Amino acid sequence: MSNGLLPSRQLIGVTRFHWQQLLGPIVVVIAVSYLTSGVSASFSYLTEGALALLVMVLSLQVFIGNSGVLSFGQAAFAMVGGFASGLLTAPVKIKENVLDGLWEPLKAVNMGIWPSLVIAVLVGALFAFVTGLLLMRLSGLAAGIATFALLMVADNVFFNWKLIGPGPQVMPQVPKFAFVDESIVLTVIVIVVVYLFGISRRGRLLRATREDALAARALGASVWHLRVLFFTVSGGIAALSGAMYAHHAGAVTARDFYLGFTFTTLAMLIIGGATSLWGAVVGTILVTAIGQVLLVLEGGVTLGSVEVTLPNGARGLVIAAALVVILIWRPKGVTGGKEFNLPFLNRKSAADPDPQVQRTGANMNIKP
Amino acid sequence: MIQTILDALSYGGLYGLAALGIGLVFGVMRLVNFAHGELIAIGAYLMIITINLGLPLSIIIAVAGTAALALLMELSVFKRLRLAGPSVLLIASFGVSIFLQRSYEIIFGALPISGQIAPWMSGVIEFGDTTITRGSILTIILALALLAGMRFLVENTTLGLQIRAASSDFQTARLLGVRSNYVIGAAFVFSGVLAAAVAFVLVTQRGSVDPLFGVNITILALVGTVIGGLGSLQGAALGGFAVGATISLLNSFLGNYRVYTYTWLFILVIIVLLIRPSGLISNKAFKERA
Amino acid sequence: MSLLSVRGLQAGYGKVQVLFNGHIEVEPGELVGIVGPNGAGKSTFLGALAGSVKPSSGSIEFQGASIRGKKPEDIVRLGLALVPEGRAIFTDLTVTENLRLGLTGRRDKSGSAKAIAEVTELFPVLTSHQDHQAGLLSGGQQQQLAIARALVAEPKLLMLDEPSLGLSPTVIQDVFGVLNKIQELGTAIIVVEQRAHLIMSIASRTLVMREGHVRATLSREDAKDETKLAAAYFGTGEDRE
Numbered sequence: 001m002s003n004g005l006l007p008s009r010q011l012i013g014v015t016r017f018h019w020q021q022l023l024g025p026i027v028v029v030i031a032v033s034y035l036t037s038g039v040s041a042s043f044s045y046l047t048e049g050a051l052a053l054l055v056m057v058l059s060l061q062v063f064i065g066n067s068g069v070l071s072f073g074q075a076a077f078a079m080v081g082g083f084a085s086g087l088l089t090a091p092v093k094i095k096e097n098v099l100d101g102l103w104e105p106l107k108a109v110n111m112g113i114w115p116s117l118v119i120a121v122l123v124g125a126l127f128a129f130v131t132g133l134l135l136m137r138l139s140g141l142a143a144g145i146a147t148f149a150l151l152m153v154a155d156n157v158f159f160n161w162k163l164i165g166p167g168p169q170v171m172p173q174v175p176k177f178a179f180v181d182e183s184i185v186l187t188v189i190v191i192v193v194v195y196l197f198g199i200s201r202r203g204r205l206l207r208a209t210r211e212d213a214l215a216a217r218a219l220g221a222s223v224w225h226l227r228v229l230f231f232t233v234s235g236g237i238a239a240l241s242g243a244m245y246a247h248h249a250g251a252v253t254a255r256d257f258y259l260g261f262t263f264t265t266l267a268m269l270i271i272g273g274a275t276s277l278w279g280a281v282v283g284t285i286l287v288t289a290i291g292q293v294l295l296v297l298e299g300g301v302t303l304g305s306v307e308v309t310l311p312n313g314a315r316g317l318v319i320a321a322a323l324v325v326i327l328i329w330r331p332k333g334v335t336g337g338k339e340f341n342l343p344f345l346n347r348k349s350a351a352d353p354d355p356q357v358q359r360t361g362a363n364m365n366i367k368p
Numbered sequence: 369m370i371q372t373i374l375d376a377l378s379y380g381g382l383y384g385l386a387a388l389g390i391g392l393v394f395g396v397m398r399l400v401n402f403a404h405g406e407l408i409a410i411g412a413y414l415m416i417i418t419i420n421l422g423l424p425l426s427i428i429i430a431v432a433g434t435a436a437l438a439l440l441m442e443l444s445v446f447k448r449l450r451l452a453g454p455s456v457l458l459i460a461s462f463g464v465s466i467f468l469q470r471s472y473e474i475i476f477g478a479l480p481i482s483g484q485i486a487p488w489m490s491g492v493i494e495f496g497d498t499t500i501t502r503g504s505i506l507t508i509i510l511a512l513a514l515l516a517g518m519r520f521l522v523e524n525t526t527l528g529l530q531i532r533a534a535s536s537d538f539q540t541a542r543l544l545g546v547r548s549n550y551v552i553g554a555a556f557v558f559s560g561v562l563a564a565a566v567a568f569v570l571v572t573q574r575g576s577v578d579p580l581f582g583v584n585i586t587i588l589a590l591v592g593t594v595i596g597g598l599g600s601l602q603g604a605a606l607g608g609f610a611v612g613a614t615i616s617l618l619n620s621f622l623g624n625y626r627v628y629t630y631t632w633l634f635i636l637v638i639i640v641l642l643i644r645p646s647g648l649i650s651n652k653a654f655k656e657r658a
Numbered sequence: 659m660s661l662l663s664v665r666g667l668q669a670g671y672g673k674v675q676v677l678f679n680g681h682i683e684v685e686p687g688e689l690v691g692i693v694g695p696n697g698a699g700k701s702t703f704l705g706a707l708a709g710s711v712k713p714s715s716g717s718i719e720f721q722g723a724s725i726r727g728k729k730p731e732d733i734v735r736l737g738l739a740l741v742p743e744g745r746a747i748f749t750d751l752t753v754t755e756n757l758r759l760g761l762t763g764r765r766d767k768s769g770s771a772k773a774i775a776e777v778t779e780l781f782p783v784l785t786s787h788q789d790h791q792a793g794l795l796s797g798g799q800q801q802q803l804a805i806a807r808a809l810v811a812e813p814k815l816l817m818l819d820e821p822s823l824g825l826s827p828t829v830i831q832d833v834f835g836v837l838n839k840i841q842e843l844g845t846a847i848i849v850v851e852q853r854a855h856l857i858m859s860i861a862s863r864t865l866v867m868r869e870g871h872v873r874a875t876l877s878r879e880d881a882k883d884e885t886k887l888a889a890a891y892f893g894t895g896e897d898r899e
Contacts, residue, residue, distance in 0.1 A: 070455040134642060141400065141454035142645040145594060149634040149641075152587070156630040263466050266459065313473035320467035327460050328448045526758070533748050533759050539710055540746040542730040543739075545763030545811065 022195045024340030025281045026188050029054070032285060033187075037180045044180050045248075046292065051183040052244035054284040055190050056265045057272075059237035061280040062194045063230050064269065066203055068210030069139055071231070072262055073131070073147030074238040076154030077124040079257040081239025083158060083165045085120040086174040086252040089113055094173045101162025113175060113247055117186070120243040121236045128235020129228065136227040151262065158254040170253040177247045186244060190237055195277055197233060202226055260316075267323040273333025278340040286334065290322070291315050371500050372620045378504040380613035381511025382569050386589035387608025388518060389562035391601055395535030396555045398454045399446060400590065402461040405582030406468035407434050407560055411567030412577040413476055416483035423486060431564040438560030442553055472579040482576035489572040507569050514565050515605060518558070522601060527554055535601070588615065591637050597644075659722055661686045661846050662707075662738070662815055667716030669706040676702040678870035680716065684815060684846050689837065691857035692850045694867035695891070700850040701743055703867070704817050708740035709733040721814070734763035739813035743820050745804040749793030753784055756792050756807050763811035770810075777806045780839055798829030805836065815846045822856055830856065854887070866890040 033051065037044035059074050087095070087102075088111050095107045135146050159168055177183060197203050206226040209216035216223050246252045264287070272283020300309040326333060386408070393401050414430040421429075441464060449460055489506055492499045522528035533541040534551045542548055566585065571577060589608050596607020611633065618629045660683045667680035677699040684690050692700050705711035707718060709730035718726040725733055734740075747756055757777070761770050778785050781802045787795060792803060801821055808816055818837075822830045834856060837847060851857045858864045859878065866874040874890035 070458065134638070138641060138645050141398070141458060142641050144455055144458045145400070145590075146638050146641045149591075149637040152634040153631050153638075156628060156634070160627045263462060267463070270459065311474040312478065313470040315470075317467055317470035317474065320463045320470065323463040324445055324460055324467065327452070327456060327463070328445065331452070331456065526762075529751070529755055529758060530762065532751065536748050536750055537746060539730075540742060540748070541759070543708060543710060543734060543742065543746075544759050544807065545731050545734045546759070547731050548729075 017199055018339070020342065020345050021278070021339040022192065024342070025278050026191055028285075028340075029187055029191065029281060030184060033180065033184050046288075048177060048180045048183045048248045049245070050284065050288045051180075051187045052241050052248055053265060053268065053288070054281065055187055055244055056238060056241035056261075057268045057280045057284050058190050058194050058277070059234045059241060060265055060269045061274065061277060062197055062237065063234035065275045065279070066198060066206045066210065066230055067227050068207075069136075069227065070144040071147040071234075072144060072266075073135075073150040073154075074234060075257045075262045075265075076131075076151050077128050077235040077238035078242030078245070078261070079154050079158050079254060080127050080242065081120040081124040082242030082246040082252045082257060083171075083254075084123045084239070085113075085116040085243030086171050086246040087165065088116040088119060089175050089247075090171060090173055098169075099162070099166050099171065101167070102165070103163050106164070113177070113182075117240060117243050120239045124239020124242070125232050125236030128238075129232040132228040132231035132235070136224055136231055151258075155254055155258050166253065168254075170251050172251050174246050174250050174252055176250045177244075183244060183248070186240065190240065191277065191281075193233075193237070194280075197230065198277060202229065206230060264319070267319050269333075271322055271326050271333060273335035273337040275332070275337035276335060276339045279333050279335040279337055282335050283333065287319055287322075290318065294318055370498055371504070372617070374500055374504040374508070375620065376613040376616040378507035378511070379616035380609040380611075381508050381515075382566060383585065383589055383592055383612025383615075384605045384609035385511055385514055385562050386566045386585050387592035387596065387611070388515070388601065388605045389559040389566070390586070390589055390593045391596075391604025392531075392555045392559045392562070393552075394593065394604075395601060396531060396538070396552050397446065397450075397457075399457040399461060400454075400593075401441075401559070402458070402586065402590075403441060403465040403468060404559065404563060404589070405584075405586030406465055406472070407438055407563035408567045408570065408582030408585065409468070409472060409577065409579065410434055410437050411564035412571040412581050413472065413481070415485055415567065415571055416481055416577050419483055419485055426485070427564075427568065430567065431561055434564040434567070435557045435560035438556040438563070439553060442556040447549065447552075469579045469583075476577075476579070478579060480576040480578040483571075484575065485568070486572050489569075503569075503573060510565060510569065514562065518562070518601075521558070527551075531555055532601075588612075588633070591633055594637055595640050660684060660719075661688075661721060662848075663717075663719040664707065665717050667703065667706055667713050667718065669702050669711050669713040669716075671702075671711070675714070676870055677706065677713075679872065680706065680867075680870075681872055682848070682865060684848060686814065687841060687844050687846055688863075689841055689847045689849070689861045691854075691861035691864035692848065692867060693852070693854040693857065693864055693891075694873075696852070697869070698867040699870040700867050701819050702870075704740055704819050704848070704850055707733075707817065708738065710740075731763070734811055734813070735765050737765070737812075737814035738817070739763060739808040739811055739815070740817045741804045741808045741819065741821065744823065745797075745800045747792045747800050747804050747807070749791065751792055752789050753787050753792055753795070753803060754789060756803055757784070757810055760807035760810035763813075766812075769812070773810045773812055776843075777809050780809070780836055781806045796829075797824050798826070798832065801825060801829075801833055802836070805833070805840075809840065809845070813845060815848065816840065817848045817850075819850045820852060821849065822851060822853055834860065854891075858887075 033047050037047040056074070056078060063071060087106050088109055092108060092110050095102055099107070131150060135143065135150070138146050158165055161167065165171065205219065205222070209219060209223050209226070242257060245256065268283040268287045269280055270283070271287060272281065273279025294310060294315040297308055297310040298312055298314055300307065390401055390404050393399055411430045411434040414433045415426050418426040418429050445460060445464055446457065449457055489503050491502050493502055493505070522532060530541065530546045530551050531554065534546055534548070538548070570581070570585065588611055592608030592611035593604045594607070595610065596605070597603030615629055622629070662682065662684040664680060664682045667677060668675065669677040680699070680703045682690065692703065694700055702711055706713045709728055713726055716726065717724060720736060720738055725736060725738070748759070757774055761773070764770060764773070783799055784803060784806060787799065792800065795803065805818070821833055825833065837849070837860070841847060849857050849861065854864070858876065862878060864876050865872050866876065868891070876886060876890060880886050
């Protein structure tokens with residue numbers, strides 16, 4: 001099952017709880033978020049959007065990174081979450097006027113953002129669970145194509161079915177987050193969840209199946225159970241991302257969560273490093289930063305005496321190129337798939353990732 | 369009624385060509401090339417831009433350009449991913465696809481460019497009291513010609529034999545002396561030629577080209593290739609035909625509900641994959657120990 | 659100068675090393691056997707020689723030149739051909755097409771027709787099945803096709819990986835009988851077999867492999883001595899290499 005993106009034989013990624021592996025990304029996310037949103041209102045808006053994307057990348061990481069199974073389908077659950085949360089929080093008047101095909105009970109309901117987020121996550125997880133039961137039997141290419149098909153179905157349905165949403169139109173007037181802090185809190189919660197699932201016993205078992213097809217067969221049915229579990233969690237998180245995006249943009253439409261969204265988030269994960277939480281964070285920050293720089297350059301900028309204007313579309317071009325280059329030359333991503341680690345913060349030597357082993361003098365050749 | 373059938377056949381033929389292009393490359397290197405759509409697009413762009421040089425020259429330029437781009441994709445990206453698994457190849461092709469789409473946006477602009485390629489493709493012919501479109505008949509003829517040509521190539525030439533062998537069992541083919549890079553390169557070139565043909569038909573139908581020109585048909589052709597059985601060239605062509613014909617018929621008969629065509633198609637894909645995932649990954653062909 | 663000279667060959671799959679110390683010398687026209695239990699690394703050894711497995715270290719010299727790290731399609735053109743385990747014929751292609759594919763590995767394309775004629779003489783059963791799909795042939799016929807296909811390239815050294823696999827005793831006799839004829843044509847042969855007795859009596863030398871190492875080399879006379887055989891197979895703690 002080793003496919004070049006993910007390391008073979010070495011359990012890169014978390015195995016035991018290490019404070020810095022969890023706190024590192026959290027501190028970085030909080031610091032970067034506050035720094036950038038402090039610059040200006042538009043940067044704050046940008047940060048809020050980036051955090052929604054980061055949550056999506058995390059949903060990809062928790063599934064793809066641990067199971068080694070490629071999935072294009074998470075955007076479908078983001079759609080579900082975005083629609084659910086948007087519909088539940090939009091003013092009743094708007095729904096009655098604009099979305100006439102909508103299911104009556106959905107029209108009448110109205111709740112605050114935070115309760116709607118919870119429901120969005122649950123609905124997304126439920127969808128993921130049901131589809132996971134079917135799709136998690138597949139691996140490799142078949143899984144990639146099947147989950148792609150899932151995305152196509154979701155897009156087709158959400159784009160057209162007026163019973164559950166605005167159809168081809170935009171659903172407006174979705175209440176926005178008041179402060180970027182709300183997004184930050186949500187992101188931190190997701191980071192903790194993803195980390196805990198990663199270092200859990202089940203997470204380690206799932207990663208074992210990723211490394212070794214033989215081990216996967218030896219574990220038998222458990223592989224399927226594990227994948228369904230992580231796919232479900234991934235779905236819930238993706239739904240949250242969709243909801244966060246809805247409350248960031250103040251509007252929802254099906255095409256927000258389609259191929260472009262899938263590409264961008266997948267690129268962020270792979271460029272950063274699919275096997276680790278830190279990879280997801282780094283990838284998102286990098287790609288967002290590069291994207292912003294290119295956006296500015298697209299608008300025209302004077303560097304010294306030279307006027308630089310990049311053509312529109314340069315952003316997507318550079319990111320796509322970066323994705324391909326990384327796949328060829330550094331398939332494990334910028335972080336090499338490793339978790340956050342500042343060596344001087346380790347109490348033991350940097351060569352030993354697990355202090356407990358050294359203490360007991362156990363065999364250091366831990367095979368996954 | 370006759371027109372409906374002709375439409376179904378011509379769409380079927382067109383999608384069959386597209387699916388065959390994808391199937392060729394998949395056969396030899398287990399790559400599902402998302403970027404095939406961008407090959408179709410460049411063919412269309414080249415045709416529209418050079419049409420003032422006359423149709424024959426324009427077509428030659430388009431075919432040459434498309435084949436060249438296909439070969440370039442292989443040499444610059446996919447060749448370096450020879451040992452990577454199918455999932456990595458899939459993502460890489462996704463990346464190449466987006467890269468090319470944005471490139472077209474930059475080079476040609478995001479707005480559609482219109483052009484009249486072959487006015488003789490449009491219009492109608494009258495047989496007694498029935499009218500049928502020229503385009504549908506000509507597309508059927510073109511598709512049949514190309515499919516026959518490909519069949520000849522694959523069944524009756526040494527290169528075709530090598531491609532078939534490589535698609536069946538790449539490793540053993542190499543042990544017999546089949547030059548892997550050469551065979552894969554050839555597969556890409558042929559897929560480029562097929563893409564150019566598809567581009568021709570589409571561009572005469574639509575009268576314009578834009579960066580996302582090839583995306584839709586590629587996604588659907590992909591469905592066809594999967595349903596028909598990846599790894600089998602005939603399967604790919606048949607699968608593409610089935611998808612194209614089905615879409616055409618559904619469009620004619622479903623009325624308002626045809627917006628959900630994609631949903632049914634992709635549910636079918638999922639079902640096929642669940643029942644026969646081994647149709648995608650033949651255990652003889654691509655062992656991981658490359 | 660030996661036709662093939664291999665020393666210290668190491669190879670594996672990914673991070674799993676299977677072959678730790680492969681070595682062999684083959685003279686032109688010789689028939690050498692390699693036997694050993696499952697997992698001994700025999701197939702990996704042949705794979706490394708043929709180029710389908712990349713060795714991590716060691717030397718492989720064929721006709722005096724190093725071929726380590728070359729691609730399989732180049733190695734076969736130099737005169738070293740492999741008939742892989744399980745026959746690996748192209749089941750969807752016809753018998754004739756399979757043979758034609760073998761021609762790809764010929765260095766000198768001019769003798770192609772003659773080569774096919776020679777090979778069909780050795781394996782008459784193939785003529786009657788010329789246009790049948792190879793997948794319809796029996797196991798024994800498929801094995802003959804696989805060998806014929808490799809011979810068509812006129813290799814100087816032909817390697818066979820477990821040719822007796824899945825075949826009945828009479829068929830095995832036929833197949834091994836052909837090996838003699840091939841030797842008479844001047845081709846050297848390496849045969850990997852799990853069923854040691856099949857090869858040890860006809861090979862001039864047989865290597866015994868275990869756990870990725872060559873543990874012993876037995877001559878044809880040694881092979882008749884059961885204790886020597888057992889010692890080589892199961893090991894006495896002291897290896898003769």
